[in-house]
Amino acid sequence: MKNFYRFVIVLAFFILPFGGYGQYFYQKPYNQWIFGFGPSQALTDVGGSQDIGTHFLKDWNWSAIRYAAEVGYRHYFKSNIAMRGTITGGMLYGNDALSANDVRNNRNLNFRSPIGELTLTGEYYFYQSSHIGHRYHIQHAKGFKRYNWDAYVFGGIGGFFFNPQGKYTNGVWYNLAPLSTEGEGLPGGPSHYSQIALCVPAGLGVRLTINPQFTIGLEISDRIWTSTDYLDDAHNVYYDNATILKDKGPIAAYFADPSLGKISDQTVTGQERADSKHNDNYFFTFITFTYQTSRFHKRTRSKF
Numbered sequence: 001m002k003n004f005y006r007f008v009i010v011l012a013f014f015i016l017p018f019g020g021y022g023q024y025f026y027q028k029p030y031n032q033w034i035f036g037f038g039p040s041q042a043l044t045d046v047g048g049s050q051d052i053g054t055h056f057l058k059d060w061n062w063s064a065i066r067y068a069a070e071v072g073y074r075h076y077f078k079s080n081i082a083m084r085g086t087i088t089g090g091m092l093y094g095n096d097a098l099s100a101n102d103v104r105n106n107r108n109l110n111f112r113s114p115i116g117e118l119t120l121t122g123e124y125y126f127y128q129s130s131h132i133g134h135r136y137h138i139q140h141a142k143g144f145k146r147y148n149w150d151a152y153v154f155g156g157i158g159g160f161f162f163n164p165q166g167k168y169t170n171g172v173w174y175n176l177a178p179l180s181t182e183g184e185g186l187p188g189g190p191s192h193y194s195q196i197a198l199c200v201p202a203g204l205g206v207r208l209t210i211n212p213q214f215t216i217g218l219e220i221s222d223r224i225w226t227s228t229d230y231l232d233d234a235h236n237v238y239y240d241n242a243t244i245l246k247d248k249g250p251i252a253a254y255f256a257d258p259s260l261g262k263i264s265d266q267t268v269t270g271q272e273r274a275d276s277k278h279n280d281n282y283f284f285t286f287i288t289f290t291y292q293t294s295r296f297h298k299r300t301r302s303k304f
Contacts, residue, residue, distance in 0.1 A: 030076055030292060030293070031073065031074060031075050031076070031292070031293045032073070032074040032076075032290040032291060032292050032293065033071075033072075033073060033074075033290065033291045033293065034070070034071065034072035034073065034074055034084060034086065034288060034289075034290050035069075035070070035071055035072075035288065035289045035290075035291075036069065036070040036071075036072075036219065036286035036287060036288040036289070037067065037068070037069040037070070037286060037287060038067065038068070038284065038285045038286040038287050039065045039066070039067055039068075039284075039285050040065070040066050040067060040068040040090045040091065040092055040115075040282060040283065040284050041060060041061075041064065041065055041066075041092075041282065041283040041284075042064065042066075042092035042093060042094045042113070042231065042232065042280070042282050043060075043280065043281050043282060043283060044092075044094055044111075044231050044232040044234070044280040044281075044282075045109075045229075045232055045234045045235075045274035045275050045280070046094035046095065046096055046104075046109045046110065046111055046232040046234055046274075047061050047064050047093075047094035047095045047096055047098050047099050047104070047110075048060075048061055048064075048094070048099050048101070048104065061094075061098055061099065063095075063098045064093050064094050064095060064098055065093075066090065066091040066092060066093045066112070067090055067091065068088055068089065068090020068091065068115070068284055068286075069088070069089060069090060070086050070087065070088040070089075070284075070286060071086070071087055072084050072085055072086030072087065073085055074123070074290070079125070079128065080124060080125040080126075080128060081122070081123070081124060081125070082122070082123040082125070083120070083121070083122050083123065084120075084121055084123065084154075085118070085119070085120050086117075086118070086119050086120075086121070087116075087117070087118055088115075088116070088117040088118075088119070088284070089114075089115065089116050089117070090114075090115055090284075091112060091113070091114055091115070092112065092113045092115055092162075092231065092282055093111070093112045093113075094109075094110065094111055094112075094232050095109075095110040095111075096108050096109050096110060097110065102262070102263070103263065103266065105260070105262075106259055106260050106261075106262040106263045106266060107259055107266065107267070107273075108258045108259050108260050109166075109232070109234055109258065110166060110167055110258075111164045111165060111166055111176065111231075111232045111233055111234075112164075112165050112167075112173065113162045113163055113164045113165065113231060113232070114162070114163055115160055115161065115162050115282070116160060116161045117158055117159070117160035117161075117199070118158055118159055118160070119156055119157065119158030119159075119199070119201050120156050120157060120158065121154045121155060121156030121157075121158075121201055122154060122155065122156055123152050123153070123154040123205075124152060124153055124154070125150055125151070125152040126151060126152065126153065127149065127150065127151040127152075128150050128151075129148050129149060129150050129209055148208055148209040149206065149207070149208055149209075150206065150207050150209075150215075150217075151204075151205070151206045152204070152205050152206075153202075153203070153204055153205075154201075154202065154203055154204075154205065154221075155200070155201065155202040155203075156200070156201055156202075157198070157199075157200060157201075158198070158199045158200075158201055158223075159196065159197070159198055159199070160196070160197060160199055160226075161195060161196050162195055162197065162228075162231055163175060163177070163195055164176045164177065164230065164231065164232055164233040166233070166255045168251060168254065168255075169254070174251060174255070176233040176255060177192070177193065177195060177230075177233065179244075179248055179251065179252035179255055179256075180192075180239075180244060180247070180248055180252060180256075181233055181234075181239075181244070181252065181255050181256040182233075182234070182235060182236055182237070182238070182239050182256070182273060183239030183240070183243070183244065186239065186243060186244070186247055186248075187243070189239055190235075190236065193228065193230040193235075194228070195230075197226050197227045197228035197231075198226065198227040199223040199225065199226045199227070199281075200223065200224050200225040200226075201221055201222070201223055201224075202221070202222060202224050203219060203220045203221035203222055204219070204220050205217055205218065205219035205220070205288070206218055206219075207288065207290070212292070213291060213292045214289065214290065214291060214292075215288075215289070215290045215292075216287070216288070216289055217287070217288040217289075217290070218285070218286070218287060218288070219284075219285070219286045219288050220283075220284075220285050221283070221284045221285075221286065222281065222282075222283050222284075223281040223282050223283070224281065225279065225281065226279050226280060226281050226282075227279065228279060228280060229274070229276060229278070229279045229280055230280070231280035231281075231282070232274075232280060233255075234273055234274035235273075235274050235276055236272075236273060236274060236276045237269075237270050237271060237272055237273055238256070238257060238267050238268065238269050238270065238271050238273045239256065239269065240269045241253050241256055241257050241269070244256045
């Protein structure tokens with residue numbers, strides 16, 4: 001019997017501290033509103049770096065940065081697993097005049113595209129803030145400390161609307177989709193493209209807890225795949241410009257081939273106008289703010 005009592009005492013000695021620590025963690029799932037804003041970058045056939053045929057960050061061009069903003073709602077299923085829905089709006093931009101590549105520069109295409117996006121993503125927190133520690137935060141006290149940083153990865157699915165526009169010589173922006181710049185809808189040309197497309201967002205984020213309800217963070221988010229190559233209105237080969245001039249008018253003919261004439265035969269009918277092997281994508285870097293709808297102090301915790 002004495003051995004039994006000793007066993008119970010030793011077991012309690014080991015179990016009770018862990019039970020006490022457990023009281024410091026959140027007991028229920030909680031939700032957050034998300035707000036973000038920051039630079040956007042189009043990664044398409046138009047503009048880009050000095051190298052031709054590059055993709056993702058190798059085709060980054062600082063001069064083509066524009067801006068976007070987002071609002072979303074996050075729900076935690078577990079302390080390290082969450083899902084969120086996000087609405088994002090912004091502008092994408094590209095201009096061959098900004099590229100140091102001779103071929104792109106001579107092609108002289110340009111575009112901007114307002115974009116509206118809706119995404120649903122899952123999040124996994126591989127590093128989390130530790131909301132455990134001494135109740136009274138006694139200075140120099142030993143034990144658990146409070147860490148305010150969270151880090152996570154995310155991925156999901158989304159859809160977006162885009163509307164590529166080109167800047168004419170008089171400074172006016174024209175919608176490019178109706179102009180059939182690659183012969184869309186014209187005899188022997190491709191079909192008109194859809195301005196609604198799918199995307200796969202993925203990225204990495206970190207955030208710092210400011211107080212029990214607010215955080216500030218940084219999030220890098222790439223659309224690693226989209227279902228369109230027409231974000232910049234450039235996809236395949238040059239169509240017969242005389243036919244575009246006849247059927248769509250001089251403005252359409254200009255946007256189909258505004259080249260500078262520095263490279264002979266670059267823009268003749270059937271020559272490559274853009275890389276049709278890779279779809280377009282885009283990139284956001286957001287400063288984020290979150291507001292937690294359920295306050296931290298509603299958790300249960302030990303009195304000691």
